[in-house]
Amino acid sequence: MFPSILQSQKQVPRERSTERHSEPVRIGVFVCHCGHNIAGYLDVPALVESARTLPHVVFAHDSLFTCSDAGLAEIRTAIAEHNLNRVVVASCTPRTHEPLFQTACQEGGLNRYLFEFVNIRDQCSWVHMNEGERATQKARDLIRMGVAKAALLEPLEEVELAVQPAAAVIGGGMSGMTAALNLARRGFAVTLLEREPELGGILRHLNTLYPTGAKASELVDRQIAKVRDDPRIEVLISAEVREVRGSIGNYELVVHSKQFGMDLPVQAGVIIIATGAEELKPVGTYGYGSDPRVITQQELEGLLSENSSPLPSANRSAVPAGADAPSPHPTVVMIQCVGARDETHSYCGRTCCLTAMKNAMLLKERNPETEVHVLYRDIEVHGTHFEDYYAKARELGVIFSRYTPEEPPQVVADRVIVYDELLGMRLGIPYDLLVLSTPMVPRPGARQLAQMFKVPVDEYGFFLEAHVKLRPLDFATDGIYLCGSAHWPAHLDEAISQAYGAAARAATILSKEQIRASGVVAHVDEYLCRGCERCADVCEFGAIEFIELERKASPFNLPIQPANRKVAQVNPVMCKGCGACAVVCPTCAMQAAHFSSEQVTAMIQAALGG
Amino acid sequence: MDNFQPKIIAFACNWCSYAGADLAGVSRIQYPPTTRVIRVMCSGRVSPMFILEALRGGADGVLVTGCHLGDCHYISGNEKAVHNVEMARSLLGLLGIESQRLRLEWISAAEGARFADIVREFTEQVRELGANPLVAEQKHTVREGATLS
């Protein structure tokens, strides 16, 4: 339409409405009887007659079952004999039969998008069985609408892209490694990226695992060995993603490797995000950060795994007057929900109750004399194993006291003061070690990573899946998947299951040699585009990017300000064709192919009497 | 009023409400032939202009349908539909066109009966409102029928 006045990096083919095409529009209309299903309730011959009178219709015919071999052959023959360049079939529903007729058109030499379906069965004959002429009139209107749209249809391209049969897994913890191994086993090359100098993730900081008591180091070392042994997995440690380009099937990452001191390119067809989470360090709360006796659960695990006595020597000299008599036994107090379920992080940390129980039981097993108090708000031990685990902790003598958020525990001198609801009294528990159970929080850099990949995060910074029930491991952006605590604080078995799931999702793409984008995508007119970005603001799929167009030089070399201009560019592979961008575009630069404003308006006008 | 058959332009999204309408068909649920459905990929595609164009063209009612909130195939397209329909409604209010002529409904692919019920109900509602006033007195020339209020 507009001559491309600005030198674009890629020529976007732009076709005007068909009146301006090199050839006049010639539409063929095929009205289906569908046996008795349509013909029994609508006057099909009358529909054919009225179709013949419509603008641009050069051929109209009815058939008993248009979807039969004979019916499809009729379409192909008519295209050839009558030189049709648009086809309308009035029969059942596009939701089942559109691909079939589109293929017939394609076989007849037409682009498959030059086909329009009119629903006169599921939404007409079947639901207006006793309406007689009124039902036929509705079908007449619907056919007129379909023909009006068909006259404005454009041939559309289905972009085909070769898929790079390789995956990039970001995060070398248990879920990342599990996903990598699973994909490698399926025969795909995997690049596993880990920011730290070692693989292993959070498990490197853990002692034993609930509910089995297995040693974390054994599990993770075994997994690391498998990963290192697998020739299809390339491991990059001390590596961070700096840049991402491309889309599903063809991602290109720029990874900075501290190990080699340079940037490395990584090609992948799919990405799996498995960056995990980390323990919240509640500096300033309960003396954490200043008092060496106050530690987090993870720090306790560190002490427990070193096999040293985690308890500093008891210093009981100071006994507040009137307080409970100091216990002769070493005492550990654990406070649950520190920095969780409050204004800062309103969610439950999920893993902290079980972690506390695990460590409490270990302390009791090492020295049964130890008094272990767990101060909790609620106990989260869903399912069978975990209920038993809790019961065992109580059996071993761990003392559980409930507190309310209105009256949280306080540390005064060497005691933890807590109001026990059940007992109805205030307890003062002297402690040798105060362990704070804090939730997992997203790792620093998660938001930046999300921005780089154009995937969303929730209000806490955890990555947000495409659909909480239907697509829990996908992102709305194609070709990127999610597993482990990067998504939500996860138990180890969940992290591993999700890793298998994400690998399976990724494999559905990697196992294809090519992926085809639908032709029903948005197109940008670069002349009309103002670069305002309203389109990208509403695109859920990250399908719109902005490029700089250079202006043609003035023939007289006049300084023309500003020099360059940015315009939108749609990635046809990422675009899902919803059309939301077309609605917000202030200049109609963005058009939704196959559902353009012109086409829909023509249908509205045709419906109302044309 | 008995032989006034309202003409309703209905927009239905490919993934939910259009499928719901198909299900009504498969289930042979009968409803009045007052709607003319325009299929779109997402209810969020329905711009305020389509709605006003339909009413300007003489439609007695406009029905915009899509997936239930939270279930949109395109994540938030139906939320955009809410915004677009609200804008159209505000404009109709200024123009003095009855707000009840425009309706937004969420219909899932499993709700064939609901689609039929809504068509039935909306048809009656529009029938009571009467024919689209914009075109009703179109026959008068300006000099004869100019209304000053």
Next chain:
Amino acid sequence: MNYQPIIQRTRAYLCLDCGKCTGSCPLARVDLDYSPRRIVERVIFGEAEAVMADPHLWSCMTCGLCSARCPSNVDFSRFIVEMRAEAFRAGERGIYAHNGILQEVMRIQTMNVHQDRTGWLEDDMQVSEDGEYFYFAGCLPFFEVIFADLEVKALDIARSAVRLLNRAGIAPIVSNAERCCGADLMLAGDVDSFRRLAELNVETIKASGAKKVVFTCAECYNAFKTDYRGYVGQLPFELMHLTELLSEKLGAGKLELEARPGLVTYHDPCRMCRYLKVMDPPRTVLASVPGLELVEMEDNRERAMCCGSTAWVNCSGCSKLIQKEKLHQARETGARVMLTTCPKCQIHLTCASRDLDAEQAVDVVDLTSWVGQALA
């Protein structure tokens, strides 16, 4: 089709091919394929059909800068508008911005509507059923809805207008039967709709008994003053911009404005400076606001640069380049606020300013709103 009448009426035959029009044209400066003189030549040389099929036909902003400079006084804007009317009749259309919602709203007003568009009135405002003055608010209630995201606060213009009129001792008539002035439809070739809107508006105002019509929109004012008589004959009432009325009252000592200190610049809408030659009254009003300092842009008054978009048609990346240039001129004055007397100029420039960073952005505000907000 004989294009001679159009060529004659607009003096296009006098085109000397000097190129001053193209040299002045803000669009030609950013779109090197757009040339006003080439359009004229093509029609004269018998290529009118091709011109009518060319999308560039709808890109001209009718800002009038070309005609102001043309040594032969060719009325290029009128030429374009008349060609557009022909093209429209032949089924051609410009590209309607915002998905065509503005055109829908305008066209619906040619039909049997019973509007409810005076809801913006507030209890403290005095309006009357009859009287000498009719306040023509134009499409402000629709802009308020359609451009809510731009926060231009279109209805503040109407509210300020009534308050200022009240201050000046006037209780204007405000009517629900008002229609869009139709200028944007005429400029986009739809002259039949324009005629109908003109007829309806004139009927409404005549029936009200008002003898003076006050506008806050340069486009509406120009439509009535310049174009209506060609369609509905001589108008039986006087027309004025609010700033003209206010500057008269200020001069006669019948009005005082509240202080509103600040540094501002003023954008002359094309209709005000080149079409209607109303340039002093807005400045007089601003000069009467205590504490307000007005600094002029490099191109002001008759030379003022167009706001870049017209008739909600063919808005494009080029429009934005023009708008950025304009906003740049505004920033160069040192002011961060640009006042104007056309709500559409305000909308277009605000839209473009939205995409600039804080360093380059300018607050574009309607003059009536700005002054009206200073009322106690």
